[in-house]
Amino acid sequence: MQKSSELKTPTKNDLKKFTQLIWSTNISKGLIAIGLAGSLLTTFTQLMIPLATQQFIDGIEFDQFGPWLAALIVGIFIFQVIFNGFSNYVLHKIGQRVVASLRSFLWNKVIKLPVSYFDQYASGEVVSRITNDTTIVQNLISSFFPQFINGILSLFGIFIILVLMDWQMTLVMLTAVPLALMLTRPLGKKIAKVSREMQDETASFSGKIQQTIAEIRLMKSSTAEGYEQLKGEKDIEKLYTIGLKEGKYMAIISPLIYTLMMGVMVFVIGYGGVRVARGQMTTGQLVAFLLYLFQIIFPIITFMNFFMQMQKAAGATDRISSILEEKEEAEEQGEDRSIADLPIIFDQVSFSYEPEKEVLKSISFEALPGEKVAFAGPSGGGKSTLFALLERFYTPDSGEIRAGEVSIEIISLNSWRSQIGYVSQENAMMSGTIRSNVCYGLPDADKISDERLWEVLEMAYAKEFVEQFPGKLDEPVGERGLKLSGGQRQRINIARAFLRDPNILMMDEATASLDSQSEEKVSSALKNLMKGRTTFVIAHRLSTIVDADKILFIENGQLTGIGKHEELMKTHPLYKSFAHQQLADE
Template sequence: MSTEEHGKAVKEQPVIGKKGLVAFARLITDSKPPRVILTIALLLTLVQTIAGLIVPLITKGLIDGLTQSALNRTVIIGLIGAFVLQAIASGISIYLLNYAGQRIVANLRSRLWRKVLALPVPYFDRNRSGDTMSRITNDTSLIMGLITENLVSLISNVIAIVGGIALLLYLDWVMTLIILAVVPVTALILMPVGRKMYRISRKQQDEMAELTSDLNQVISEIRLVKAYGTEEREAGEGERRIRRMFGFGLQEARILALIGPLSTFVLTAVLVIILGVGGVRVASGLLTAGDLVAFILLLFQVITPMAQFTTLYSRLQKVVGATERIQLILAHEEEPLHLQQLAAPGSEPITLKHVSFAYVPGEEVLHQVDLTLPARKVTAIVGPSGSGKSTIFSLLERFYVPAEGELLYGAEAVADYTLSSWRGKIGYVSQESPLMAGTIRDNITYGLNRVPSMDEVAQAAQMAYADHFIRQLPQGYETEVGERGIKLSGGQRQRIAIARALLRSPDILMLDEATSSLDSTSEHEVQKALANLMEGRTTIVIAHRLSTVVNADQIVVLDRGRVTGRGTHQELVASHEVYRELAMKQFVEADAGTAT
């Protein structure tokens, strides 16, 4: 979601309400909380709170004149027993609630991670990766903090307040009503503050997501940053976001600075009033000294939790905002990726029938494309940048759905296959040849649903002309390739990508100008590897250099999203003016370069 959409969401839902709390509760419920553990923790919290409420009553009896023997036998044992019971129950309940919180958030993160992997490619076109990362990490951390740090105090505070007020009414209902009269006044003051806190926390979370996106982008492309000397510019952009976060932090600090003294003032005022009124009632004989002391002790056990509710309320504001952001991901439509496989013929022609497509409505990239890619033949797609070559690849991989028309595999619609079974038929080697951080063996076997033997891996590497250079490395197949394969050369990455495709043994092979960025030596090795890979497979090649596809069984000329010609190299040179001019220009330049 964009920053503008985030801002709109803040305006649409500025306060914590029933909807936000219901969404939070549903999110927790759907994360499969350990109900038995939570129940035990709740019971222990109840024991802890009751033990705490007993202490003032025992103290009341002590002050009201118990005998020395009774003091030794009853009061001391009772006090020690209450303190020990309270400590044990508190320790165990805190551990159990922390366990439950960690478990809930682990389940939530797992659910989010699987959801993100199942989202369609257009989602990632519209959303920055850092925003999505922030939801999985920062937003879930806020939820975990609320559960592990505040849930135990919430439960114990509610019990302490209810039980404490009941005992206060029992001891002296007049002073209790004085205390209760302060509660609605405090709530009226805190509600506007809570609304302000919600808006600030949402903006802070949005800014954190933007900062995470910027950091992720800059760090992943640090070589580009350094090569073009943009360190100062990127530093300035990062500092601008950090200053904005600092500003939001100061706004939050000002609110907390208001809430803290206000809570202290209310607590002090209530205490002074109770001491004054209580002193008068003790002097008049309506209360005993023990009653007054017990009342004051219980008062602290009621007011302290009430004051903590202000912190809990502000924390809940942030969590409701985080919940909304997480729900936006969870509610997004997934790719229909299923694990069951459909029976599919080994190799059939692929047909694009009246296919049109636009990334942005009204701006078509492909216009009524009719094209047949024959089985076990090589089809090259050529054309200027922006003509729609990569879009055809994306449609074939079903990253996008055509706006009009359909794709056929033989006589069957490609859309009738499950995504997993269809993509399992495709091997893709791109110009960049992306590798994952890990070993060479990890990258060659990446994406397989089985664990291949080392002999199979080595055989695929040999066919990709990669085995020789791999065995020369100190750790061989266990060599770490680094982030995005940065420790290997471009030609080495390409051959590992080809070995990966060979091990997958696809029916359909898609090559996105796999040799365009290589030197002549690496290109020669990769071309030999590609020849092994293409043998007996339906192959589609995006070509920028015609010299790499002159022997293709079919060459398709694409221009501005339309097929303007098709045939062999010789046929197109003879019949297609644009292709002929392009071929003459490229081959003349190549001859001139060779002569030089």
């Protein structure tokens, strides 16, 4: 994603990329044609108003005024309102359709990106791209682009009419155009640059706010309000400074344009008054000239706003495109294979998150069907990374993971992950109901009967407390399940695993953060869940894995010991030290 330090003036390539992005949303060409036709009719009626006003004034002056002339003027105003309203609605609809399609593209893309992508970018920043950047593109299409088109048509039409009307007066008016461009273009570029900077800083600020609110309990329990207050005020002050910089440029450019246009108007009135006195033009023509002059002011301001918004949209397009160009996980590619009754084999697997910083070094082991395989060792040794590789969040740098004789890379991601159940100590939940959390991610979840849900809840020792809720299966659990206790959330997660009926079970010390009463029930539920399944366990407490079929001791990314508890007590000094310390304490 492009940072604010990379601000640049939009190029033809930026415009091309923006156009390609818009057309990729498959917007209706018919709607575009209708919207532009409405803009054309709106411009035409707007151009008729000064001419009708001229006829009105000259009609009064020469005693030729009649009801038909008044009706014509009123009719032009009515048609202008109708055409303008219709055109604005159609173009606004196009903008809304584009932003809906872009958000759909981005959302569908984001949920298919690999975990490694989210290691690089904060969630708030990604959310900002889906919401803020697409809104910028929408505003350009539905608001600024129609004004830009109307402005071009207006200027073109006004120029033709004025030349036909009085070419000398037209030349007087046109002298202001190059002067206006010369004075405002440098400032316009600076304003656009500051606007882009404001856009990036706002996205960053939004991400920080989202993160703080998401972890509001951590902030409160850590009494970090003061720290967050200072950090927030610092970011707000930065936005304020950028806003002031934008205001400074606007404070210069607005009076310049106003003074320039007023000067032109005074000159036109004076020069026009002389020509009227000499009989070279009528009073109505002079008034029409002044009205056209007013109509020229708005397109000039519109052009400035359009190009500034175009700069913002160019930055937004870069960031949207950068997400759309990211490589997705190939969920559907590969074969649908059952891994039931197949051993899981790690063969010389090495992995690093960053170049030259190996986290795992040539790990090799085999987990037979139905075995309980535990990973033990010091923190930071690589145990969680082994789980991440099993889940295929990452791909090994070298070596291979196989299911039997088949590399797991050959199996489609959907097929592989659907056969894995994961119960972590974080007991993650989605906001929603107990029902939606137990069924989360399963195809045809709406077809799963209540009887089956109560069955898996009973197996997970969760039926009793769920029955006590007023909403029972449809009881809301709150954001991240915070209306439930830690033990309740864990048992809901176990119920979800029962419902998935996985061939492989992965547990990251699922009872580590529970009280003794909850731990007893969760442990009983987990024993039921592990029956007949290949189970991988990350152990933070050795007491939970003394019955494992294999214990793998991982330290500094290397497998330094493998065997049952009794074997490692005899052959592995560090494991023995760990065991004496922990088991003695317990």
